[in-house]
Amino acid sequence: MILKMSFKKVLLLPFCILFFINPREVLALDEGFYSTISYTIGEIGIEGLQYEEDQVVGEYTASVVGSRNIEYFTEDGYKRRKHDIAERVSVPPYSTVDVGYYWYNNTSETVNVEQIRLPVSRENVMRGDLSNIVSDNGFTQGLTFAQNIYRDGKFFDVEGVGLISSDMDTSPSNGVVITSFFVTPPVEITEYEINYREGSISQIYLHIKNNFGRGISNIRLNYKTVVDKILDFAPYEEKVLELYKHCTLEGGEINCGSMTIYVNNTSTQCIVYGSPFEHYLTRDSISLFNRIGDEWVVGAQTQPERESFCIQRIPYVYTTPDMIAYTEPQESELTQEEYWQELLNIPILPITSYAYDKFERLLTLLKPLGIDNLYIL
Numbered sequence: 001m002i003l004k005m006s007f008k009k010v011l012l013l014p015f016c017i018l019f020f021i022n023p024r025e026v027l028a029l030d031e032g033f034y035s036t037i038s039y040t041i042g043e044i045g046i047e048g049l050q051y052e053e054d055q056v057v058g059e060y061t062a063s064v065v066g067s068r069n070i071e072y073f074t075e076d077g078y079k080r081r082k083h084d085i086a087e088r089v090s091v092p093p094y095s096t097v098d099v100g101y102y103w104y105n106n107t108s109e110t111v112n113v114e115q116i117r118l119p120v121s122r123e124n125v126m127r128g129d130l131s132n133i134v135s136d137n138g139f140t141q142g143l144t145f146a147q148n149i150y151r152d153g154k155f156f157d158v159e160g161v162g163l164i165s166s167d168m169d170t171s172p173s174n175g176v177v178i179t180s181f182f183v184t185p186p187v188e189i190t191e192y193e194i195n196y197r198e199g200s201i202s203q204i205y206l207h208i209k210n211n212f213g214r215g216i217s218n219i220r221l222n223y224k225t226v227v228d229k230i231l232d233f234a235p236y237e238e239k240v241l242e243l244y245k246h247c248t249l250e251g252g253e254i255n256c257g258s259m260t261i262y263v264n265n266t267s268t269q270c271i272v273y274g275s276p277f278e279h280y281l282t283r284d285s286i287s288l289f290n291r292i293g294d295e296w297v298v299g300a301q302t303q304p305e306r307e308s309f310c311i312q313r314i315p316y317v318y319t320t321p322d323m324i325a326y327t328e329p330q331e332s333e334l335t336q337e338e339y340w341q342e343l344l345n346i347p348i349l350p351i352t353s354y355a356y357d358k359f360e361r362l363l364t365l366l367k368p369l370g371i372d373n374l375y376i377l
Contacts, residue, residue, distance in 0.1 A: 032107040034078035036300040037118070037288050038086035039309060040064050042096035042180055048258075050317040051092040057312070058089030061177065065100035069172035074300045078104055081287060081300035081308075083274055088310040093185035093318075097134070097311055099158075101288075102175040105167045113160035115291035116178055117144055119271050121154035122284050128270045129154065132212050133313055134181040144289055146296035151283045153271075160291060183313055186216050186263060187233060194247065194325045196254045202247040204256060204323070209238040220262035227259070249327070256323040263316055270310035274302040 040061040045051065064086055070078055073085055081087075089097050099118065105111050120139050122128040131139055131154065141154045158179045167173070187210055195203035210216055210233035217232040227243050247256040275282035280301045287309055288299040302308045 033103070033105055033111055033290065033292065033297055034070060034074070034300065035101065035103040035113075035288060035290055035297075036070055036073050036078075036081050037102070037178075037309075038064060038068075038073060038100040038175065039089050039311065040086055040098050040100060041089050041091060042098040042177075044095045045092050046094040048319040048321065049092055049094055050319075051314055055314040056091055058091070059086050061098040061100070065098065065175045065177055067174060068100075068102070069174050070102040070104050070300075071172060073102060079280065079300055081285075081302045083302050083304065083306055083308045087272075087302075087308050088270075088312070090312040090314050091183055092314050092316040093183050095183045097181045097183065098177045099179050099181070100175040101161060101178045102172070103161070103164060103167075104172045105164045108166050108168060110166065111164045111292055112162065113164060113290050113292060114162075115160045116158050117289040117291065117296065118156045118158065118179070119151060119153055119287060120156050121271055122273065123152040125153060127273075128307070128310075130181065130269050130271060130311060132214055133183060133267050133269045133311055135184050137181075144296055146289055146298045149281070149283060149286070149298065151286050151289075181311065183311065184211050185261075185316075185318065186211060186267070186313070187219050187231075187261065189259065189261075189320060190238070192256075192323050194254055194256055194323065196247055196249060196325070196327075198249065201244045202254075202256060204243045204245055206241045206243055206259070207238060208241065210234070210236055212236070216265070218264065220264075222260045222262065223257065252327045254325040254327065256325075258320045258322050260317060260319045263318075266312060266314055268310055268312040270307040272302050272308040274305050274308055276305055277303050 039058070041056070041058045042061050044056065068086075073082055074080055075082060086100070091097070101116065103113070120130040121141075125141075137156065139154045139156050142152070144151050144155060156179070161176065161178070187208055189206060190209050191207045193205040195205075197203070206221075208221070208231070213235045215232070215234050215237075219231045219233065221227065221229045221231060221241070223243075223245065226245055229241070231239065233239070245256050247254050249255075272287050273282065273284040275285040280303075282301075282305070285301040285303065286298055287302065289296040290299065291297075
């Protein structure tokens with residue numbers, strides 16, 4: 001038997017074993033650079049969306065990110081991320097969750113934060129995974145090594161904030177938004193086909209899809225008393241429904257009205273689980289990494305042991321825009337002049353006067369070739 005292993009894997013194996021047998025308390029760039037993030041509500045909902053406003057939970061970006069610094073979110077010399085401040089939101093779909101970034105450079109040097117890595121799942125993705133509730137903008141799964149700790153799971157890399165001057169003997173700067181997550185509806189109508197029937201109900205084929213890798217049930221699709229269906233979906237399933245509705249035709253536009261989708265269930269995904277107050281060894285307590293030079297630097301870690309950095313989708317009702325289609329314009333018949341012009345590719349002048357005397361026709365027939373004038377005696 002021949003065993004093959006790459007040189008890279010050979011080097012990583014003892015490194016991983018070292019982490020398992022000798023975990024140590026994490027120091028942020030030798031106690032020099034500190035950072036954390038926040039989850040806040042950016043924009044909420046779209047036209048046609050209904051939801052219970054008292055179910056919306058979380059702070060709004062406008063009142064947090066630009067007016068708060070790292071001291072508001074952390075303790076223990078910027079190392080401990082508080083578990084109950086701007087770290088969870090509950091919103092309907094079609095909303096955005098902004099990620100705020102905060103820092104303190106306690107070194108005498110300018111630090112270049114080239115990249116920021118955001119975990120978007122727990123190490124065990126079955127315990128929490130944002131890709132089950134927000135749009136996947138290029139999430140990747142793998143290990144991230146930083147100082148004396150590492151973290152597994154899905155992550156999302158965003159551009160860093162660049163050069164940060166020393167903050168020694170000064171107050172920390174306020175935060176900035178580094179990216180946003182879009183809360184995706186679990187099911188949505190992706191396309192429709194209309195077979196218009198004048199004076200009767202029209203036939204519509206409706207494509208409706210489960211956007212996520214989890215099954216979902218009790219989705220109600222309704223249009224007044226004409227259409228009322230309860231649907232269940234397997235993971236990523238797309239159904240094609242045959243419906244019949246009254247449609248109108250006006251000026252070449254076919255309007256078949258709207259559809260209403262009722263989703264009464266909720267979904268919550270958390271990507272952090274805190275460490276005990278005694279140490280910072282729980283890898284799931286890491287909520288961000290900073291790329292500085294050749295290494296990843298861990299941000300503040302959440303304490304105590306509880307779920308944190310959560311996004312919840314609340315129940316909602318969504319009425320779609322009207323389903324519109326357009327008839328194909330009929331080609332008008334060509335006139336005789338247009339026909340010959342198109343055939344010969346030359347301009348044909350229209351005939352404005354047409355008169356022909358029978359006697360002149362007779363003279364034309366009697367006129368010998370080559371004679372300009374013919375006189376009749």
